[in-house]
Amino acid sequence: MNEIACTLCDVPLRNATDTFGEWNYPMCWDCYAGLVGENEETWYGLAPHHHDLTITGSVIGSTVFDPLPERGVNGEYDLGDRTFMPDPEAPGCGVWTRKIMAGWR
Numbered sequence: 505m506n507e508i509a510c511t512l513c514d515v516p517l518r519n520a521t522d523t524f525g526e527w528n529y530p531m532c533w534d535c536y537a538g539l540v541g542e543n544e545e546t547w548y549g550l551a552p553h554h555h556d557l558t559i560t561g562s563v564i565g566s567t568v569f570d571p572l573p574e575r576g577v578n579g580e581y582d583l584g585d586r587t588f589m590p591d592p593e594a595p596g597c598g599v600w601t602r603k604i605m606a607g608w609r
């Protein structure tokens with residue numbers, strides 16, 4: 505029931521030290537590292553949201569999308585330390601990019 509697999513390559517994961525990415529977007533290290541550039545981190549996931557646990561009492565079904573700022577000229581939403589580029593083929597999903605310090609690994 506709790507078996508998970510890499511979102512990108514489907515390799516089985518134990519949700520332990522072999523598991524990276526976000527809780528709802530698990531990835532193996534190879535895929536995760538492949539998405540990480542030298543100075544930025546990029547991943548595919550849900551649009552800006554939070555979890556309102558008062559809706560269902562659990563994380564499942566609790567997703568509430570957050571209001572987005574004005575869209576940038578390149579189509580991205582600038583959310584401070586990260587940007588979000590919506591996927592035109594998958595409403596509610598898109599590509600995140602986070603600026604992080606070099607040498608974080």
Ligand SMILES: [Zn+2]
Pocket residue numbers: 510511512513514515531532533534535536
């Ligand atoms: Zn993988």
